[in-house]
Amino acid sequence: MSLPSFVPYRLTVCGIQELPSHAAAGVTHLVSILDPTREPLIEFDDYGPHDRIDLRFHDIVEELPDQTAPVARDLENVLHFGRRLTDKAVAGDHLLVHCHMGISRSTAAMTLILAQARPDRHAGEALAEVVRIRPQAWPNLRMLEIGGDMLGRRAELLEALREVYAKHAVGKPDWLRFLSENHRGREIAHMG
Template identity: 45%
Template structure:
């Protein structure tokens, strides 16, 4: 895949979407809960390419909820291919990836897109860049595992995710409690 040819990368939550409308967003990847309405904020945006994915931010099966699947990550990668394919039509672009809070699904998707567009970049450097974009990043581990497989990273993305979780807990210890409360204690254990 060619470079995304995107000069600006943004990750945010739904409540932050109105703040992005003046920033010349050219591409949007929206990740929403299946029953959540489409955010109204996009009505104020300039024309842009947008893909919407719908699944829950969980890592274990929960009755009545849609667990992230390989096909969701494959859709993220197809979105990356679409962004790269359109690079000849622009000199720069602004990619916005959002979920509900801008912490888990969106950061996993952005990490996947960065890994796709820069296959030579080390996994740890990808996570460093992710934190530069979104300091509170806590990527969904299930999505990262699928991305690792799809991108033939041979477990290196998952290993780097473990180190990332450890750094995030060291920086902000309350992450451990929050993730346990959300049923994501396995991710906290990954950092140990």
């Protein structure tokens, strides 16, 4: 969770297992990203009133058989939700974005929301804010490509992403092997 410095609302990125610990955190806006086959979560039953969007797609960067890749419509929904929040933000608002582990889809969605909210700042600063609040961030490349195009900020985002990937990958051969075995070689290649 961050203090409201980059945007005028609090920010949290997390995975499913962490959701119960945020039930009393005053979450007012929530982006939930799950695999299409995942059962609906009951964790939100313990949250107070909140505005939420539920998105269903796999954490992939390539079109794969029997899997649902994030598409433009998904990112339009994320950006529309973020725009509504930013336009009407009041003191005490708290945005939580989650996916399965709070590493890839959620951090990409949060980055896009922040890049949209602050067009006066380099998009890399939005990504840096996400990494600050979620150090294990490895934002989904496909989501940043699509959303970056929508915002007209693709080059800025992908330039900053290269450094995030490179720093995160240092000394983690198992992580790189996982990415390679799961058709995410484009993310490895993006490190340069």
